[in-house]
Amino acid sequence: MEQYQEQLNGIFHALADPTRRAVIGRLGKGPASISDLAKPFDMALPSFMKHIHLLEDSGLIRTAKQGRVRTCVIEKKQFAAVETWLDAQRAIWEGRTDRLEKFVTAIQEQEDIK
């Protein structure tokens, strides 16, 4: 459960910035190089790289270097953690605690396996 909480901390923190959300939006269309991603932003490269590193740390994107070019790719499956959390909230609102219990058990079992 602890690991899931830390994953959510990282994801929500990553999404709490308009530049990072714009990068996510751009990468949703397909992979892109850092220099292409940086173009629309009026920002020094080191500042932009901080956003990229934070997105990478959150697991929402992956990056890979080929020669001189570092390419970024969106990691769609990481968004499932947010959807699972929202689903859990909705389950609480609707009193569907049986479903919530299953969800908590599933998370715990997942972490027991790790």
Place this chain on the structure above:
Amino acid sequence: MEQYQEQLNGIFHALADPTRRAVIGRLGKGPASISDLAKPFDMALPSFMKHIHLLEDSGLIRTAKQGRVRTCVIEKKQFAAVETWLDAQRAIWEGRTDRLEKFVTAIQEQEDIK
């Protein structure tokens, strides 16, 4: 659009903390006083109040004082902003840009009315 971005900044920032997510989870079951909400946390009241203020600023909860007791209530409709953003990402992934354009137009019209 600017206002929607600021709303998302506030919401995602509010959700990037396990104490604040736990408070949201508790309030999903029904309204609660600050002192009841604070009980499960090993935290000084001023620190806990910072979390409450941040949640209130994000619009995810409302608080109201009756006599000496301040009661907190979840603001479920605020979560729709997160769902809308996630839907927009999915629309990009699936190339449903027509739907995305409608979404952007709807957001802009909403803000023109304000």
